[in-house]
Amino acid sequence: MTIRVFVPRDTAAVSVGADRVAAAISAEAERRGAAVEIVRNGSRGLLWLEPLVEVETTAGRVAYGPVVPRDVSSLFEAGWLEGGAHAMRLGPTEEIVWLREQTRLTFARLGLEDPLDLAAYERLGGLVALRCALDLDSRAIIAEIEASGLRGRGGAAFPAHIKWRTVAEQPAGQKYVCCNADEGDSGTFADRMLMEGDPFALLEGMVISGLATGADAGFIYIRSEYPAAIATMSEAVRRFTAAGWLGADVGGSGRRFSVEIRRGAGAYICGEESAMLESLEGKRGTVRAKPPIPAIAGLFGRPTLVHNVLSLGTVPWIIAHGGVAYAAHGSGRSRGTQAFQLGGNVRRGGLVELPFGASIDRLVNGFGGGTASGRPFRTAQLGGPLGAYVDAAMLGLPMDYEALAAAGAMLGHGGIVVFDDSVDMAKMAKFAFEFCAHESCGKCTPCRIGSVRGAETVGEIIAGRDVAANLALVEDLCEVMTDASLCAMGGLTPMPVRSAIRLFGEDFADRLHGETV
Amino acid sequence: MATPQSTTDTGLAIAACALHGNRPTALLEVLHEIRARRGGIDESDLRAVAGALNLSRAEVYGVVSFYGDLRVPAGDPALEVRVCLAEACRSRGAAELAAELEQHGVVVAPVYCLGNCALAPAVVQDGVVHGRADAASVLARIAGVPA
Known part of the structure; x- marks a missing residue:
């Protein structure tokens, strides 16, 4: 009997050697004449244990990790294909406390199968929501989203149903759904993991949002730093289209919805929704003034539903299980x-x-x-x-x-x-300004100039020059940037700076003269 | 930034525009395509693309100069090693890693987040992301020695 062995294809797993591990397992299985099928699944999300390899035994999936190529021979020796004991054995995957204590809804399928296997997607609950949505009218779909309490996961936390209703209420005509997959924030990788690990869920959510709002075309704007996500999503679009879930006749309903993948080009600001729309139109990613809001005049001036990957990726769970079930958490x-x-x-x-x-x-x-x-x-x-x-x-x-x-x-x-405790918070505050200066689109003065002056001024503080006066100047700059910037880039850069000064004032103290703040 | 020298070969730019139906809205994709094929975008490309997409040269130049990916000149050695210098990687010594690599004569280009924040610090070499990077592993890969 062929035994399935799962080696993640996720960028994080590959970054610590998953491809080499997969090759080593394949070579070792061949050498031993063992019947092994290697499945390149998404990651389970236990990234510190990557490459985390799972063996599908008769008693369920057993995890081993982190696996390095030179251990592969000893894993076979230990009888891992039957779940044998080994120093790297983590036990049945579902029993790992770190995983068991989670509530996986948006990420329910993460790491279970080959992310591009559409049959597996359906077997694991995929397409239930879309089939259901095809029988519902716009109002009923939006009512479920409202009942779920879903708020925009990109960070702004705006109630999703209000955006959906606003787009739906605009006069008939060309409308768009734009998925913001420009996940540039350091410390975040959930969008990437969903796109690499469960791409059909995102597409299903987009189609449902199109049905509800009357949009028939969608774009996914993915940052160029995520080449694997771009490749996986592009292939998912091809397969979803071939299966009839995208295109001129979604699921045989006569409704139309298409999705196009667009690449960013190394500009953090394009994660801001209006800059993203400019970029999707082929322009410089400068921020637009609001109003009008995108739900009324967005991409190419048309009503546009803009959502983060996680917001749209959660929609199928909500429609399949009901908004009330989601809101129960x-x-x-x-x-x-x-x-x-x-x-x-x-x-x-x-x-x-x-x-x-x-x-x-x-x-x-x-x-x-x-x-x-x-x-x-x-x-x-x-x-x-x-x-x-x-x-x-x-x-x-x-x-x-x-x-x-x-x-x-x-x-x-x-x-x-x-x-x-080795972190120097004054340096982190300086970096916050430097990052803003590097990534500012330049449209508004508080952000464009405030960020440069901020970095210079924190530099003065670090050098011990006129510390008290320069701290007052930083506070002044922060106030102007917060109150007068056009978007969150300049408007929120003061947040890390001010919190660092407030909580870790000792790092900003006069280093030359030993004065405290 | 677009390099000053021009070539007379505008075939690639014209073909890239045609591939995208000569739609001005596909400008970023067109420029990505040219960069991927030739490594950079030069003055003759700017003019050819502007002509094919019915844009001004300034509009095309404005886009090239705005985006970090597009303004890097062809064959820039800085593309070989990119070190993530965003917060998560800094918490694991990315700034020190970049400085150490530079001491070894490596040209390091910064990148801000590769989405590999749980396995920091992260670097990109020849287009491949590597997690938990250190100077020894980066230098070994440059030397062609498997880590």
Whole structure:
């Protein structure tokens, strides 16, 4: 009997040798005459254990990891094809506590099969929602989205149903769905993992959103730093189209919906929705002034539903299980689950999908196991490069949009980057300004000039020159950028800067003269 | 940035435009295509693309100069090693890694996030992402020695 062995194809797994491991397993199986079929699945999200290889035994899937090519021979020797004992054996995959304690809804299928196997997708619950949606009218679909409490997962957390309803209510004519897959925030990789690991779910969500809003064309704007996601999504579009789920007659319904993949070109600002629309039109990615909002005048001036990958990727679960079932998870006004991403200096990094409301501590110390370096925890940055730093005293805070906002932080796209006590927060504040200067589209003055002046001024503070006066100047700049920038790039760059100064003032103290802040 | 020298070969640019139906909205894809084939975009490409897509040269130049991927000159050695210098990788010493590589004479280009934040620091060499990178493994790959 041929035994299936799963070796992830996810970029993270490949970055630590999954391709070489797959080749070694294949060669070793051939040498031993063992009947093995290697399936290149998506990652399970336990990234610190990659390459995590699973063997499908009669008693279920058993995980081994992290596997390196030179261990492959000993794994066969240990009888791993029957789930044999080995130093790398992690036990039945579903029993691994790190995975078992999660609530995988958006990522329910992550890592189970070859992500481009459409038959497997259907076997694992795919297309249930789309078939259901084809029998519903626009109002009923939007009512489910409203009941789910889904809010935009890109970071702004705007209620999804309001956007959907606004687009649906625009006069008939050309409308678009644009999926923002320009996931440029450091510490975030959930969009990438969904596109590489369950691409049909994103397409299914897009088709459903098109049915609900009257849009018949969709674009997925993927950053060029994600070549594997671009390749996987492009192939998924071909297969979905060939199977009749995209095109002029979606599922035989007579409804039309097409999807085109577009590549970014190395500009962080194109993750801002209006800059993304400019880029999709073939222009420089400069931010548009609002109003009008994209739901009324978006791509090519037409009504456009703009959503992040995770928002659209969650739609099939909501339609298949009902909005109420989704809203049963979560805390306060943050309903459902969030795919938290643990990265940076953390021992057990990866993708953790949990209902909103989990504490930072549970993520950083529970799932994360503390720092990778073993040194004491000092800070974590939540929500990407425009998010706030938190200190140890804030670890009890729940990961919930409103609770974090009340504490001067933000959840953003769910990324958590951990730092140990060797971090210099003045340097991180300077970097926040430098990054803004590097990536600013240049349209508005507070961002374009404020970021450069900010970096210079923090540089002065680091050099110990006129520290008190320069700190006052930084605060002044932050106020102008927050209040007067056109978009979140300039508007939120002060967030990491101010939180670093507020919580870690000692790093900004006058280094030459020993004065404290 | 577009390199100053021009070639007379505009065939590639014309073909790339035609491949995308000469639609001005496909400008980014057209420029990606030219870069992928030839490694860079030069003055004659700018003019050929502008003509084929019915845009001004300034509009095409404006797009080339805006996007990090498009403004790198052809054959730039900086493309060989890119080190992620965003926050997650910095928390694991990416800035120190880049400095160490430069001491070894490696031309390092920064990149801001490769989505490999749980396996930091991340680098790209010859288009392949490597996680948990250190100077020894990067230098070994440059030397052609498998890590």
